[in-house]
Amino acid sequence: MDKFRTRVxxxxxxxxxxxxxxxxxxxxxxxxxxxxxxxxxxxxxxxNPFGTLFNPFSVMDNLRRLMSRxxxxxxxxxxxxxxxxxxxxxxxxxxxxxxxxxxxxxxxxKTASDWLKQSDFLxxxxxxxxxxxxxxxxxxxxxxxxxxxxxxxxxxxEPAEIIQSCDVAMHxxxxxxxxxxxxxxxxxxxxxxDGAESxxxxxxxxxxxxxxxxxxYDQARYFPAxxxxxxxxxxxxxxAADMLHPSxxxxxxxxxxFTETWIDNASQKIMADVATVMKAAGHRPLHAESTNHxxxxxxxxxxxxxxxxxxxxxxxxNEIALLQL
Numbered sequence: 001m002d003k004f005r006t007r008v009x010x011x012x013x014x015x016x017x018x019x020x021x022x023x024x025x026x027x028x029x030x031x032x033x034x035x036x037x038x039x040x041x042x043x044x045x046x047x048n049p050f051g052t053l054f055n056p057f058s059v060m061d062n063l064r065r066l067m068s069r070x071x072x073x074x075x076x077x078x079x080x081x082x083x084x085x086x087x088x089x090x091x092x093x094x095x096x097x098x099x100x101x102x103x104x105x106x107x108x109x110k111t112a113s114d115w116l117k118q119s120d121f122l123x124x125x126x127x128x129x130x131x132x133x134x135x136x137x138x139x140x141x142x143x144x145x146x147x148x149x150x151x152x153x154x155x156x157x158e159p160a161e162i163i164q165s166c167d168v169a170m171h172x173x174x175x176x177x178x179x180x181x182x183x184x185x186x187x188x189x190x191x192x193x194d195g196a197e198s199x200x201x202x203x204x205x206x207x208x209x210x211x212x213x214x215x216x217y218d219q220a221r222y223f224p225a226x227x228x229x230x231x232x233x234x235x236x237x238x239x240a241a242d243m244l245h246p247s248x249x250x251x252x253x254x255x256x257x258f259t260e261t262w263i264d265n266a267s268q269k270i271m272a273d274v275a276t277v278m279k280a281a282g283h284r285p286l287h288a289e290s291t292n293h294x295x296x297x298x299x300x301x302x303x304x305x306x307x308x309x310x311x312x313x314x315x316x317x318n319e320i321a322l323l324q325l
Contacts, residue, residue, distance in 0.1 A: 005234070008227045010257065015181060016264040017121060019043060019313050024116050026063060027125030028054050029245070030187040030225065035123070037255045040278065041271045042314050046119075049112030050142065051090020054127040054191075056162050056206065058142035060169040062088055063124075066113045067172050072105045074098065080147055087134070087141040094145065122173070122180055125225075127187040129157045129205040130194065156202060162209035170217050182220045183262070184210045188229035188254075190244045223261065225254050270311060277303050281319040297323045 017023065022044045025035035035047040050062045065088070077084050077098055084101040085094035093108070095101035116122070131140050132152040144152060173180065186206055191199050203226065214220050229238070229246055236243065238250035246254070259268060280300040285293040301323050304316045 006231050008224050008231055008257075010224060010261045013221065013262050016267075017043070017262050018264050018267045019270060019311065021120040022046075022115065022118050023121040023123060024049075024112065024119045025123045025125075026050070026053060027059050027123075027185075028052060028127030028187040028189060030127070030185070030189055031123065031125040033246075033251050034225075034255055034258065037251070041274050042316070043267075044313075046112060046115045048090075049108045049115075050088060051092050053090070053142050055129065055131050055140065055142070055157070056126045056209070057131060057140040057157070057165050058088065059124055059126065060165045061140070062142075063116075063122075063169050064172060066109065066116045067169075067176055069109070069113045071109065072102060074102065076105075077101060078145070080145060083145075085145050087139060087143070087145070090143050091145055117177065119177070119180060121183060123183045123185065125185045125187050126206045126210065127189060128191045128199075129162065129202040129209075130191060130198070131155060131157050156198070156205060159205050159209045159212070162205065163212050166209065166213045167216065170213060170220065174217065174219065178219070180219060182217070183223050184214070184220060185223045186210065186226035188226045188246055192244055223258060225258075228254050228257055270314075273307055274314065277307060277316065277319070281316075281323060 019042070023038070023046075025031040025045060025047045027048070029052050032048055032052060035045055039045045039047065049066070050058075053059045053062065072086060072088075076086050076088070078087065079085075079098075082096055083094040084096070084098045085091070086101075086105055089105065093101070093104055095104060132144055132154050133140050135151060135153055141152070170182070173182070186203060191202060194202075207226070210222060214222055229250060233246075233250050233253065238247050238253075239245065240247050259271075263271070277300065280296070280303065283296070285296075287293060301320065304320060304323075308314050308316060
């Protein structure tokens, strides 16, 4: 039978993830999407401790901050439209109270710094080579926080700049944790505000830069999320309604390809059991007080008890609380 699509070949990973391996995910919203799927299977993951980061400089600068554990101070805060915020963070970290904002930033920093030191895997997703720099300081910002465009200069970063930024962070990371594996991915989300040509040029710059880094560090790998989306899922039906982001179906497929490459066989078997429990725990009945549903909840709690006795590292505390209501 004729082939009706091209399939991206992915080299088998040498050291695979399991339920004992911690991972930290940083970068664009694609990191959130795939990382949340992994978290849904009860793997020990920490997602985007600075919020969504699109450009590689913000990712690498924040990664180095986690390694140095340098706390944020009042000098790092800015104020606009009733909110205090940091240019190192996504808008979700903004707060109307400066002290509360600073506390949120540093609590997240401490948690993520501890997590990074214990992690076996670090997953970094770059979204765009387009950077925005504050005119007054030249700082590359993670987010413009709705400030007027006249406050910034904007340009596509040069590959040499990105490679240098990655090189510095990777060198420090290797010193801190030589055994940690770093997985780079290029987000398939299209950054369309500058047009089709600029988006493709931006992705090309990131792609080249990442592969130059891969040549220098043995613990660095590349997962072809971008290529899978562009070549295997080459159809607009795999896009969300905005025609820029992958659909849920597309994200699930990319996760399946990630699973077969990076998750070991024993963990994949556990994942199947976890998926069954999660589906049952998420069931919303038409008649919650019926005898049938009470028995269904009882059976699900027994399933959870059986799984956690076999795999004590699984945490179903949220699901148990919902089932006991």
